[in-house]
Amino acid sequence: xxxxxxxxxxxxxxxxxxxxxxxxxxxxxxxxxxxxxxxxxxxxxxxxxxxxxxxxxxxxxxxxxxxxxxxxxxxxxxxxxxxxxxxxxxxxxxxxxxxxxxxxxxxxxxxxxxxxxxxxxxxxxxxxxxxxxxxxxxxxxxxxxxxxxxxxxxxxxxxxxxxxxxxxxxxxxxxxxxxxxxxxxxxxxxxxxxxxxxxxxxxxxxxxxxxxxxxxxxxxxxxxxxxxxxxxxxxxxxxxxxxxxxxxxxxxxxxxxxxxxxxxxxxxxxxxxxxxxxxxxxxxxxxxxxxxxxxxxxxxxxxxxxxxxxxxxxxxxxxxxxxxxxxxxxxxxxxx
Ligand code: NDP
Numbered sequence: 001x002x003x004x005x006x007x008x009x010x011x012x013x014x015x016x017x018x019x020x021x022x023x024x025x026x027x028x029x030x031x032x033x034x035x036x037x038x039x040x041x042x043x044x045x046x047x048x049x050x051x052x053x054x055x056x057x058x059x060x061x062x063x064x065x066x067x068x069x070x071x072x073x074x075x076x077x078x079x080x081x082x083x084x085x086x087x088x089x090x091x092x093x094x095x096x097x098x099x100x101x102x103x104x105x106x107x108x109x110x111x112x113x114x115x116x117x118x119x120x121x122x123x124x125x126x127x128x129x130x131x132x133x134x135x136x137x138x139x140x141x142x143x144x145x146x147x148x149x150x151x152x153x154x155x156x157x158x159x160x161x162x163x164x165x166x167x168x169x170x171x172x173x174x175x176x177x178x179x180x181x182x183x184x185x186x187x188x189x190x191x192x193x194x195x196x197x198x199x200x201x202x203x204x205x206x207x208x209x210x211x212x213x214x215x216x217x218x219x220x221x222x223x224x225x226x227x228x229x230x231x232x233x234x235x236x237x238x239x240x241x242x243x244x245x246x247x248x249x250x251x252x253x254x255x256x257x258x259x260x261x262x263x264x265x266x267x268x269x270x271x272x273x274x275x276x277x278x279x280x281x282x283x284x285x286x287x288x289x290x291x292x293x294x295x296x297x298x299x300x301x302x303x304x305x306x307x308x309x310x311x312x313x314x315x316x317x318x319x320x321x322x323x324x325x326x327x328x329x330x331x332x333x334x335x336x
Contacts, residue, residue: 001037003028005069005099006314012053015252016322020053021070021315031103034083036092038076038104043097043311043332044124045318046072046158050251060277072097075112075124086111093123100311100334118296119303125329126162126292126303133278134162134221135288137243139170141276142219144241146171149213151232153177153200154223156184156304158329159245161192163221165301166292168193176212178205178228180324187327191302206231216240224249230260236271244275252322304328309336 002025009022031037049072052064064070074097078090083106086092092109096102112123125131137159138144150167154160155177167175177188177197188197196212209217209231218240220232225247232242250257266273295301306326308317314332321330 001028001030001101002026003099003101004311006311007069008053008064008066010066011055012050012252014254016050016053016315016319018315018319023312024069028101028103031080031082034106035103036078036083036086036106036109037080038074038092038094038096038102038109039079039335040074040076040097040100040102041091041333041335042075042121042124042307043099043314043334044073044128045314045321045330045332047246047248047251047322049318050322060279070098071095073124073129074098074102075120076102078109081106091120093128098311098314115293115297117299118293119305121305121329121331122296122303124331125158125305126296126301127289129278130158130329131162131292132281132285132288133159133245134166135292136278136281136284137221137245137276138163138166138219140281140284141274142221142241142243144170144172144219147173148218149174149176149215150219150221151176151178151209151213151217151235152221152223153228153232154246154248155179155188155192155194155197156327157223158326160221160223161188161304161328162292162301164188164194165192165295167219167221169295169300174213174215174217176209176217178208178224184327187304191304200228204231206234209235219243221245222247226250226257230262233260233262233265233269233271236269238269240269240271242271242273244273248322305331307331307333309333 094109152164156179177194185197188194198208216237220242226249
């Protein structure tokens with residue numbers, strides 16, 4: 001059968017452009033023993049993919065190869081199965097995104113169970129790697145505890161919106177978020193239950209954070225790096241912790257980016273800054289599904305998605321996500 005896939009045709013220098021990608025038709029071989037054919041319904045575009053577009057080791061996963069299809073998380077429907085345990089009609093997540101159809105080993109797919117009232121796309125967001133990143137980063141890496149004050153940057157994005165809501169539901173004394181527009185700031189407070197939020201374009205981040213969290217913060221969930229990290233170090237209390245999740249402010253930089261000028265404060269304040277990669281924490285998936293799944297079912301977590309239609313628009317959706325066009329999880333819908 002004929003499928004379509006997005007390939008990387010050149011490595012971006014600085015910001016990616018649509019010319020770095022091409023849409024190609026390919027002939028797929030039928031699935032053999034132990035394999036399945038999946039029709040993708042939604043594919044995910046994520047910031048870490050930018051690092052994989054560079055040559056060498058700028059990401060924690062191997063770089064994409066020029067001339068080959070991109071990959072990433074996808075949600076699809078099994079069309080044909082030659083494996084026990086999976087049947088046509090089953091909905092699965094897997095890693096062969098950026099294409100209409102995929103033939104893969106059944107072991108590479110995870111069947112998802114529908115939770116009443118929760119869209120299946122949650123398995124690419126709140127109940128997938130995105131939610132797991134927020135869950136593990138806040139609870140296992142930053143060791144957040146009830147009664148603590150939390151600051152989340154990139155708070156209106158996929159991971160940030162989950163980190164902030166989990167902190168609220170786990171009894172944070174104050175949850176503060178930063179985001180890139182007035183609309184996003186309103187969304188954080190009105191829809192997601194943040195106690196305070198600010199637009200990082202509106203002035204010095206450090207000053208805005210000090211105003212939003214007058215007593216300081218205990219935990220910083222860092223999605224952005226750069227000036228955000230510097231501001232958080234300034235406002236963290238003694239024994240504060242930082243989950244070093246990402247530094248998207250640097251992903252398209254063409255020259256080395258300086259580190260926080262106040263890094264010396266980490267000593268006197270006894271701070272812990274700890275990096276982590278979600279793929280090392282798959283064992284926490286059942287905890288996420290149980291706990292966050294229950295919150296979703298009970299309507300305690302607001303799920304936000306930005307959906308772009310059409311595989312041909314996936315590269316632009318990816319670029320737009322890097323520029324902040326998304327609220328919540330950025331997804332590309334392949335089938336209506
Ligand atoms: P988001 O949904 O948050 O989308 C990216 C957002 O980043 C944009 O919407 C934009 O929002 C913001 N942004 C872009 N450039 C800047 C900038 N210069 N300064 C401030 N904000 C900026 O993506 P994810 O939730 O998927 O990812 C969030 C972070 O988590 C990323 O750093 C990513 O790499 C990291 N991550 C880490 C994982 C791990 O295992 N450690 C796993 C998954 C993600 P705005 O409009 O607010 O600017």
